[in-house]
Amino acid sequence: MGKCCGKANTKFLPATCAWILLLSATTLFFTFPCPYLTFHYHVAIPIVQGVVTFFVLTNFSLATFMDPGIIPKANPDGDKEEDFRQPLYKNVEIKGVTVRMKWCMTCQFYRPPRCSHCSVCNSCIEIFDHHCPWVNNCIGKRNYRYFFLFLLFLSVHIISILSMCIIFILDHKDQLTDPASIVTFVVIGIIFLVFIPILGLTGFHFVLVSRGRTTNEQVTGKFRGGYNPFSRGCCSNICVALFGPQYPKYRSPNKKATYISAPARSVSGGVSENQVKIYIGNNTGVPRHPNTNAYNKVRVLI
Ligand SMILES: [Zn+2]
Ligand SMILES: [Zn+2]
Numbered sequence: 001m002g003k004c005c006g007k008a009n010t011k012f013l014p015a016t017c018a019w020i021l022l023l024s025a026t027t028l029f030f031t032f033p034c035p036y037l038t039f040h041y042h043v044a045i046p047i048v049q050g051v052v053t054f055f056v057l058t059n060f061s062l063a064t065f066m067d068p069g070i071i072p073k074a075n076p077d078g079d080k081e082e083d084f085r086q087p088l089y090k091n092v093e094i095k096g097v098t099v100r101m102k103w104c105m106t107c108q109f110y111r112p113p114r115c116s117h118c119s120v121c122n123s124c125i126e127i128f129d130h131h132c133p134w135v136n137n138c139i140g141k142r143n144y145r146y147f148f149l150f151l152l153f154l155s156v157h158i159i160s161i162l163s164m165c166i167i168f169i170l171d172h173k174d175q176l177t178d179p180a181s182i183v184t185f186v187v188i189g190i191i192f193l194v195f196i197p198i199l200g201l202t203g204f205h206f207v208l209v210s211r212g213r214t215t216n217e218q219v220t221g222k223f224r225g226g227y228n229p230f231s232r233g234c235c236s237n238i239c240v241a242l243f244g245p246q247y248p249k250y251r252s253p254n255k256k257a258t259y260i261s262a263p264a265r266s267v268s269g270g271v272s273e274n275q276v277k278i279y280i281g282n283n284t285g286v287p288r289h290p291n292t293n294a295y296n297k298v299r300v301l302i
Helices: 002-031 033-040 044-065 144-171 179-211 215-219 234-243
Strands: 089-094 097-104 116-118 123-125 130-132 137-139 276-280
Touching: 002 033, 002 044, 002 144, 002 179, 033 044, 033 144, 033 179, 044 137, 044 144, 144 179, 144 234, 179 215, 179 234
Parallel strands: none
Antiparallel strands: 089 097, 089 276, 116 123, 130 137
16 A cells, blocks of 8 residues: 555656646746846736747646547457457558567557557557656547647747746846845756756657657657658648547447447548558467457547
8 A cells, every 4th residue: 555655656746746847946036036137128028928938838737638549449348359369560652661560468459550558657648758757647539639739839938938038037146145146046056957867858849849750659660761651741740739629538348339330541640541551460360350450440539
């Protein structure tokens, strides 16, 4: 019991620290240097910074609490006998590139292309990017946009706060021991700690988005020296990441719902149906009946 609670506490620690750092640094900025800057420079400073803060917190919350694209595990009452005879892999051909779909032993279905099983969440996540401890959630097909926007707004947020804090300190060179100056130094110190990692991560994800890749595909070298069938071109990749459709989440198979066949488009990261061919690889197993595969029989929450 104690071990379980300790694990749960550790799990929430990075996300709790992130929220405390973000909220405390922002509050200190608005309370101490901001009134001086508003009075001596421009009345729009707290308004603009307030809007940026709103977008940072909204996207942070959405990335944290939104379903990242969990594919429900197959019904545990399904055909158990067949599971042992399944080939470990199925191959799909997407835009002429063969992509391997692995059988997930835990979830009991073939993982769609770009899907991966997260050991922390213990679920298969569609277009899995990575498991982020700072938001205590997986980043996948449904919440990647909010994670990316969070990074973009957070970068703007810390650059603007750092610049204004430096202006405040330069204007108070003779009063560096005043409480307002000391608090401003604390805010600068917090930003210094996170400045390089956050800007580096934002730049890294900007490159990934423009190239139509996920963090998982990048670090595992999926398209090393090869063609990425999921890329639509730099500008289109950025537009889809920022303004593409918001996908519905899947329902658990245990609840009553109407089954629909998942169109190839919804599981292949934006590749049209006629560009996807599914076939069994050179395995000796017996093909699974299509209706027993959760991937083929996903239910969409409407
Ligand atoms: Zn899985
Ligand atoms: Zn996860």
